[in-house]
Amino acid sequence: MDAQRDPDNSPALSVILPASNEAALIGPCLSALLGSVWTHPRPPEVIVIANGCRDDTAARARALIPGFAARGWPLRVIDRAEGGKLAALDAGDAVARGGVRVYLDADVTVDPALLTQLCDALAGPAPRYASGRLHITAKGAVSRAYARLWRRVPFMAKGVPGCGVFAVSAAGRARWGGFPDIISDDTFVRLCFAPQERVAVAAPYxxxxxxxxxxxxxxxxxxxxxxxxxxxxxxxxxxxxxxLPLSRRGLLGLALRDPAGFAIYAGVALMVRLRPPAQDWSRSR
Known part of the structure; x- marks a missing residue:
């Protein structure tokens, strides 16, 4: 049950969720948000930006508005004909009313505790960046093996990578203006903060x-x-x-611990080295 509302009607935080042709995923993503255990006086708001969709992503998101309204949570759906994740993020930011901003990908499923923990971590006046405990999922044997190894790489295991969901305090959001037209929005935002300004909360996703x-x-x-x-x-x-790059000792340890995962992870890295990415890489998801 939500706590009693604060007279201030601005949301405690804004969740900004860009979605392009995510009809199969938007429902589970939003339902997980709606299932959050929320303990703050003011509710969160959720803003879905359906961008360049050729499916019914926007309609499926709007179908959940009554469920959010029943909790007193605003859910707004913006339907943009133009594609592009960065422009969608800017469109969400332009109407967001919460000081704390949570940027969420449509394929992410959050733990019920994540939103509250992010709000707690970012409530102060200091510029801060935060994310939850990353749980990498995969279905096929090859991708499961890759994920097994990747999650043991020190940066993924001990850092705050923010893959799929990252959040910033109000002062942290002031670190940049509009999102630049780049491939990796999560890396850009993470690097706007020094390591000591990044917070890992316990809740997973x-x-x-x-x-x-x-x-x-x-x-x-x-x-x-x-x-x-x-x-x-x-x-x-x-x-x-x-x-930091993995040391030879670190690589050996990973290989001995999970030979199959290491073989696939190394094979992917080798293929990328043999054929580097093009400079005009597509920004579509």
Whole structure:
């Protein structure tokens, strides 16, 4: 049950959810948000930006408005003919009323405790970045093995990568204006904060990865292209990077612990090296 409302009618936080052709995923994503255990006096608001959709993503999101209204939570659906995730994020930011901003991908399923913990972590005046405990999910054997190994890489295991969901305080959101037209919005925002300004909350969330070896290679190329683009366009942000390369000893330990996972993970990395990402990489999801 929600706590008694504060007289201030502004939301405690705004969830900004861009979605392009996500009819199969938007319902479970929003339902997980609606199932949140919320303990703050003021409710959150959720803003879905359906961008460039050729399916009924927007209609499926609107179908859940009554359920949100029953909890006193505003759910707004913006239907944009134009595609592009970065423009969708800007459109959501333009109408968001909460100081704390949570940026959520439509394929993510949040734990019931995540929204409240993010709100708690970012409620103060300091610029802060936060995310939950990442749980990488996969269906096929190849992707499950890749995920097993990837989640043991130090940056993924001990850092705050923010894959699929990241949040910033009001002062943190002031670190940048509109989202730049780049491949990797999550990397850009993470690097706007020093490592000591990043907070990992305990609540988990499910984030699926691509299925199959070929798809993993394509996504890894996209990830590498995104990092290279930020290094080229925003070199000053690299001072906040805390992702260290794996040592030989670390690699050996991973290989001994999970030979099958290591073989697939290394195979994907090798394929990316043999065919680097193109400079004009598509920004579509």
């Amino acid at each position: 499910d984030w699926p990865i691509a299925e199959g070896f070929g798809a993993l290679v394509r996504v890894r190329r996209r990830q590498d292209a995104g990092v290279a683009e930020i290094a080229r366009r925003f070199p000053d942000l690299l001072r906040n990077e805390d992702k």
